[in-house]
Amino acid sequence: MNPGAPETGLAEPHLAEILKTVSLDVEYVRAAGNHLFRLDDNGREVPVLDFVGGFGSVLLGHNDPEIVAYARKLLDKQLPIHAQFSRASHADRLAAALNEILRREHGDDERYFAIFANSGAEAVEAAVKHAELDRTLRVAALTDGIAANVEAARALVRAGRAVVADGAFDRAGVRERPQDPEAGFDALVAGIERHNAHRLSAPPLFLAPEGAFHGKLMGSVQLTHNEAFRAPFRSLAAQARFIPLDQPEAIRKTVDAERAVLYDVVVVDGSVTVVDRDFPVFCAFVLEPIQGEGGIHEVPPEFAREVRRTCDAIGCPVIVDEIQSGMGRTGSFLAAPAAGLRGDYYTLAKSLGGGVAKTSVALIRESHYHKEFELVHSSTFAKDGFSSLIALKVLELLEADGGALYRRAGELGRGLLAMLEAVRAEFPDVIKDVRGRGLMLGVEFHDRSDAEAPAVRDLARSGFLGYAVAGYLLREHAVRLFPTGSAVNTLRLEPSVRLTDDGIDQLRTALRGVCSVLRAEDGQRFLGG
Ligand code: PMP
Numbered sequence: 001m002n003p004g005a006p007e008t009g010l011a012e013p014h015l016a017e018i019l020k021t022v023s024l025d026v027e028y029v030r031a032a033g034n035h036l037f038r039l040d041d042n043g044r045e046v047p048v049l050d051f052v053g054g055f056g057s058v059l060l061g062h063n064d065p066e067i068v069a070y071a072r073k074l075l076d077k078q079l080p081i082h083a084q085f086s087r088a089s090h091a092d093r094l095a096a097a098l099n100e101i102l103r104r105e106h107g108d109d110e111r112y113f114a115i116f117a118n119s120g121a122e123a124v125e126a127a128v129k130h131a132e133l134d135r136t137l138r139v140a141a142l143t144d145g146i147a148a149n150v151e152a153a154r155a156l157v158r159a160g161r162a163v164v165a166d167g168a169f170d171r172a173g174v175r176e177r178p179q180d181p182e183a184g185f186d187a188l189v190a191g192i193e194r195h196n197a198h199r200l201s202a203p204p205l206f207l208a209p210e211g212a213f214h215g216k217l218m219g220s221v222q223l224t225h226n227e228a229f230r231a232p233f234r235s236l237a238a239q240a241r242f243i244p245l246d247q248p249e250a251i252r253k254t255v256d257a258e259r260a261v262l263y264d265v266v267v268v269d270g271s272v273t274v275v276d277r278d279f280p281v282f283c284a285f286v287l288e289p290i291q292g293e294g295g296i297h298e299v300p301p302e303f304a305r306e307v308r309r310t311c312d313a314i315g316c317p318v319i320v321d322e323i324q325s326g327m328g329r330t331g332s333f334l335a336a337p338a339a340g341l342r343g344d345y346y347t348l349a350k351s352l353g354g355g356v357a358k359t360s361v362a363l364i365r366e367s368h369y370h371k372e373f374e375l376v377h378s379s380t381f382a383k384d385g386f387s388s389l390i391a392l393k394v395l396e397l398l399e400a401d402g403g404a405l406y407r408r409a410g411e412l413g414r415g416l417l418a419m420l421e422a423v424r425a426e427f428p429d430v431i432k433d434v435r436g437r438g439l440m441l442g443v444e445f446h447d448r449s450d451a452e453a454p455a456v457r458d459l460a461r462s463g464f465l466g467y468a469v470a471g472y473l474l475r476e477h478a479v480r481l482f483p484t485g486s487a488v489n490t491l492r493l494e495p496s497v498r499l500t501d502d503g504i505d506q507l508r509t510a511l512r513g514v515c516s517v518l519r520a521e522d523g524q525r526f527l528g529g
Pocket of ligand 1: 055119120121122124213214215216288292293321322323324325349350
């Protein structure tokens, strides 16, 4: 190490190495609109057309001038940013603005209370924690009811007005059956309590679709389907049962397979018998209306219908994660209504902060809300004045001119999709599928694990083909695209609403270029050798 020079390579050096192998280790020095800028060897700025869009966090473009001017103004006037435990009127106005939009999208008046957080995964975890509080309160009501029934039955047994029925002992797994009625009742209750204690000590389960992505924190990563992200940390948090999006009937089957009951007692005609009470096994069904990291897959309407039907039947809340699909990206503020999905909870993050602030929110339906949650959940940075006001500004821009930006996202998306479909029609042997809605699109490449060219084949087999395609597009065409987090052969397009027709043309040329190289299996050109 050079004395005096700061040491380098301490911030995730392994990731940096991987980026280098696929030509993605570029440093950006400036960002504006739909472009990032790097410097060439002569120190001149080179614009790179950005379809990664901060993983979906810059719907309005990098450093949107209105957001930046507003942020500057807030800082100049010394806005209190961290004034925890005081009246948070900015956050309250933001919650009201979000509610106004939700009312319009839902077409009804039900309110949603807001719990603010800092990142996407954190908003998911706040929603999940609230859902678990709700479940534990329901469990407590159930066990209180059972305890009351046991005491009422005990009084009848003591008074000689009831005896334990023979079948009841069998149900409760009691082998020793004392002749004395009161001792018999005690033995029955001990059996019931054994069964119930076992059930009550089990952690809850979650339901989520295969391909789901909800973050990488301790709890949220267990809702993220990708094995590589999830499996090593399994023992840290409650588990999900993952359901294929094309098998809506599997939702009911999974619920039935996991059904559990607590034992309760009832007295009928002087006989104490044991009955089942359904136990709330599931904490929540968590899903994205359009899966982002899973490869841009929309929830089919039949799946959405079955989620609601089954969850309503068993009293399980539905958490709709709009962290990637929300904030207008798909042509409306939320993507869920178009998918026929109504959330009891919504999570928003990414573009909520306008590409400048880091903020997120869990919105909780009034009929599900427990106000005590506010006293047991918080974060130092959540609900700060700066982020709240920036998010309000973002909503103002999105809602301006009767939602012109939503319409722009929808139109741009249709234009992009038409272009992608044309490229696919020209290269059906290279591009397998194009899909998505608005500015949330995916281009799936055919697997190349059997390619003749060893370089292409090896990359495909190690799961890096999508990243190598991204490297080629960046190197040769100054276009920035990445694969989705879990479906690595699908490139994701999440440009900003500032994308222009010229930008779409540039992408067309770039995609046709990489498709030609892949069709020719020109490994050397592909990898820039
Ligand atoms: N949910 C969804 C749907 C996401 O796409 C993401 C991020 N890609 C997250 C949650 C996690 O957000 P964050 O990275 O801000 O924790």
